[in-house]
Each structure stands twice: as structure tokens, then as C-alpha cells.
Amino acid sequence: MEILPWWTEKNKRFAVEVEEFVNSELRPLADKIDHNQAMEVQWEISKFVVDKGFHPLAMLVEEEHGGREEGYTGYTILNEEFGRCYLNINPLLTTVFGGGPVHLFGSPEQKENFLTPMLKGEKWTAICVTEPDVGNDASNVQLFAEKDGDEYILNGWKRFITLGANADYLMTYTVTDPSPEAQATHTHLSAFLVPRETSGITIEKINELTGNVEMFNSVIRFRDVRVPEDNMILFEGDGWTVMTSGLNIERLGIAATVGQARMLVETARSYGRRRVQFGAPISRYQTIQTRMADMAIQLKLARTYLYALAAQLDSGSADMFQFGVDAAICKIFSTDALIEIAEDALVILSGDGYTEEFLAASILKNALLTKVTGGGNDVLKLFVGRQEFKKTPDPSMLPRVLRGVDPNDL
Numbered sequence: 424m425e426i427l428p429w430w431t432e433k434n435k436r437f438a439v440e441v442e443e444f445v446n447s448e449l450r451p452l453a454d455k456i457d458h459n460q461a462m463e464v465q466w467e468i469s470k471f472v473v474d475k476g477f478h479p480l481a482m483l484v485e486e487e488h489g490g491r492e493e494g495y496t497g498y499t500i501l502n503e504e505f506g507r508c509y510l511n512i513n514p515l516l517t518t519v520f521g522g523g524p525v526h527l528f529g530s531p532e533q534k535e536n537f538l539t540p541m542l543k544g545e546k547w548t549a550i551c552v553t554e555p556d557v558g559n560d561a562s563n564v565q566l567f568a569e570k571d572g573d574e575y576i577l578n579g580w581k582r583f584i585t586l587g588a589n590a591d592y593l594m595t596y597t598v599t600d601p602s603p604e605a606q607a608t609h610t611h612l613s614a615f616l617v618p619r620e621t622s623g624i625t626i627e628k629i630n631e632l633t634g635n636v637e638m639f640n641s642v643i644r645f646r647d648v649r650v651p652e653d654n655m656i657l658f659e660g661d662g663w664t665v666m667t668s669g670l671n672i673e674r675l676g677i678a679a680t681v682g683q684a685r686m687l688v689e690t691a692r693s694y695g696r697r698r699v700q701f702g703a704p705i706s707r708y709q710t711i712q713t714r715m716a717d718m719a720i721q722l723k724l725a726r727t728y729l730y731a732l733a734a735q736l737d738s739g740s741a742d743m744f745q746f747g748v749d750a751a752i753c754k755i756f757s758t759d760a761l762i763e764i765a766e767d768a769l770v771i772l773s774g775d776g777y778t779e780e781f782l783a784a785s786i787l788k789n790a791l792l793t794k795v796t797g798g799g800n801d802v803l804k805l806f807v808g809r810q811e812f813k814k815t816p817d818p819s820m821l822p823r824v825l826r827g828v829d830p831n832d833l
């Protein structure tokens with residue numbers, strides 16, 4: 424793994440530890456897996472990883488709650504190395520994204536009751552944002568929670584929930600105040616960790632997904648589901664804050680795509696040097712070299728920016744609104760890069776790239792998913808573009824005829 428100049432000694436030690444674990448234990452396991460059957464072993468691998476002390480969420484959590492405190496850089500190192508194995512570890516990923524808000528905002532009791540069992544691999548969590556009529560417009564959640572004494576009663580639907588039928592907890596976003604004033608200030612939502620076995624929850628499997636990404640995707644119906652107030656994360660009206668902060672952890676989790684990109688670059692490199700056509704290794708041909716260069720450039724930029732963001736969070740000095748914008752930029756760039764890298768790898772490997780031995784086509788198919796989930800790239804671009812136009816123009820960059828005009832008047 425390439426060490427970056429700003430990594431601390433702790434980061435470097437952790438990178439060595441993770442790389443050793445992945446090379447000696449995880450990659451040999453990954454090599455034995457038929458990737459079309461990977462869905463059957465995703466639980467087994469997730470539990471194995473947790474037992475070995477490498478739950479990604481544990482990297483962020485304090486030791487007193489069962490974590491390892493390796494920070495966002497450690498979390499990213501781990502995700503990158505997991506991506507390099509191209510393993511199906513959905514139970515771990517959804518638990519990170521669903522359990523992340525408990526780590527960020529949970530009370531000490533909630534951390535003890537919910538987070539610690541997640542980190543031990545005893546409990547798994549799914550994340551419930553999407554609904555039949557709510558996709559990218561995530562603040563438009565319709566699932567309603569009405570207060571009744573020290574409980575809330577939930578009614579409505581969620582859709583596309585990965586592992587919805589298997590998780591122990593559903594990290595669920597609901598409306599608690601539908602008034603226009605609350606909507607305007609984004610205080611209309613609240614977040615609950617709902618035990619899946621609660622009476623009134625029914626779950627159906629959604630249509631089969633494309634690709635070898637068996638995620639036990641589900642539609643969930645909530646009918647008079649009673650949830651104790653103690654399961655609310657932060658306070659009533661804080662659901663948007665909880666959701667968007669959790670999404671930042673999710674977007675940094677795209678490190679896995681950087682790991683997959685690295686795997687593809689490494690595969691294409693060894694393949695290109697070995698494969699001979701027209702009497703020479705194909706690595707000697709400029710068409711192959713420019714594709715390799717494109718792959719290397721995309722990987723380098725995606726990886727460096729990702730770790731710069733992780734370091735910013737670790738420093739504790741990140742402006743969280745700006746971080747949201749930067750995390751969106753990183754998510755867009757890394758996921759688009761993975762698609763382009765996978766396509767280049769597929770062309771370099773050609774026929775072999777379309778086999779399960781080399782996985783380029785398989786990774787390409789699954790990479791398409793990363794473009795539309797976790798905030799679709801097109802919609803995230805709207806957010807980034809709007810923020811750019813909100814910045815005050817630099818007066819020195821105005822045409823001479825406009826010098827002296829207040830930039831705020833433009």
C-alpha cells in the first residue's frame with residue numbers, strides 16, 4: 424500500500440497490520456470464492472473479519488465502547504484493502520452506515536446497548552432512508568412517527584433496504600413534524616434505531632438485482648410500530664443532521680471503490696506485460712499505455728483526495744458543511760473513476776476481462792451501482808454547483824469594466 428506523506432506513525436503501523444491480514448488471510452479466502460455465489464458467504468466473511476478485530480466501524484469508535492480508535496484514516500485504509508479483495512461484505516457495510524450515527528450522536532447508554540454489540544458482530548444494522556416516492560430527495564421522507572407517551576408510533580414504507588430482512592436494527596428516518604416551518608428549517612425529521620423484530624414491521628424481498636450484489640434488498644412496511652423514545656438518536660427534529668452526518672461516513676466508505684480500482688490497475692499491469700500479440704507484449708503498444716496512464720491518473724487522484732479528506736476529519740478541525748461538499752466531490756470523482764478504470768481494464772484484458780477469473784466486467788457492472796446510490800452523482804453535482812455559485816466572486820478576477828462593483832451585487 425502506498426504510504427501518503429501526511430500519515431502519522433500510527434496510520435503507517437495500521438496500514439502494515441491491515442495489509443498483512445489481507446494478504447495472509449483475506450485474499451486467500453477471496454480467491455476461493457465464486458463471485459456469483461458470494462451472497463451465500465457474505466455473513467461468514469463479515470463475521471470472520473469482525474472476529475479478527477477489523478470491523479470498519481470499530482476504527483472510528485472509542486476503546487471504551489469496543490472500538491480501536493484508528494480514526495478516519497484507519498477506516499479508509501481498511502476499506503481500501505477490503506476493496507482490493509472485491510469481497511461481498513454487505514452486513515459490515517450497512518452496519519457501518521447504520522451504526523455510524525449511533526457512534527456520532529448516541530448517548531452513553533445507546534452506545535453501550537446498541538453500538539458495542541454491533542462491534543462484537545452480535546448485531547447487524549440496515550439503513551432506511553429510501554421510500555417508494557423518496558429517492559435522491561431524501562429530506563422528503565414520508566414515514567411518519569407520532570409521539571404517544573414515551574413511545575413513537577411509526578406508519579409508512581421504506582424501499583430498497585439492503586439486508587432489511589436480515590439486520591437486527593433498522594436505522595430509520597421519519598417525519599415527526601410535517602409543518603411547512605419545520606420542513607423549511609430541516610427540523611421535520613427524526614432518527615430512530617428500530618429493532619427489526621418489533622411488532623407491526625413486515626418485510627418483502629424486492630425485485631432481483633442486476634449484478635452479483637445479492638443484498639437481500641427489501642420493501643419494509645411499518646404499521647403502528649411502537650418504538651421507545653430511548654431509541655431516538657439525538658433529539659426530535661435532528662433527523663436531517665443525523666442522516667447527512669451518517670452519509671458523510673458512507674461517502675468516505677467509497678474507499679472500497681479505490682481499493683477495487685487498485686486491484687484493476689495491478690491486474691492490468693501484470694496482464695499487459697505477459698500477454699503477447701503480434702510478436703510483442705501488449706504493454707509495448709501505445710493504446711494500452713494510454714489506457715494504463717488513464718487508469719493510474721484516476722486512481723492516484725481519487726486516492727489522494729480521499730485520504731486528504733480522512734486526514735481533515737482526523738484533525739478535528741474540519742468545517743462540517745464544507746466537508747459535506749468535499750465528500751460529495753470525492754464520491755462523484757471516485758465512483759466515476761472506478762467505472763472508467765474498470766472499462767479500461769476490461770479492454771486491456773479483453774476476453775479474459777469478461778471472465779470471473781479476472782473480474783473486470785463484474786466490477787464494472789457493480790461499479791454502476793455506486794454512481795446512483797449514496798446520493799446519485801448527478802444530484803450531488805447540483806449540490807456542488809450551487810455551493811460554487813454561493814461563493815463571493817474574487818473582485819480581482821472581474822473584467823476591468825466591472826472593477827469597483829461590489830461582487831455581492833453580481
Ligand SMILES: Cc1cc2nc3c(=O)[nH]c(=O)nc-3n(C[C@H](O)[C@H](O)[C@H](O)COP(=O)(O)OP(=O)(O)OC[C@H]3O[C@@H](n4cnc5c(N)ncnc54)[C@H](O)[C@@H]3O)c2cc1C
Pocket residue numbers: 517549550551552553557558559560582583584585586632638640792795796797798799801802805
Ligand atoms: C442495490 C441497491 C441498494 C440500496 N440500498 C439502500 C439502503 O440500504 N438504504 C436506503 O435507504 N436506500 C438504498 N438504496 C436506494 C438508493 O439509495 C436510491 O436508489 C438512490 O438514492 C436513488 O434514488 P432513486 O432510485 O429513487 O432515484 P431518483 O431519485 O428517482 O432519481 C431518478 C433520476 O432523476 C434524477 N433526479 C432526481 N432529482 C433530480 C433533480 N432535482 N435534478 C436533476 N435530476 C434529478 C436522478 O439523477 C436520476 O437520474 C439502494 C438502491 C439499490 C439499487
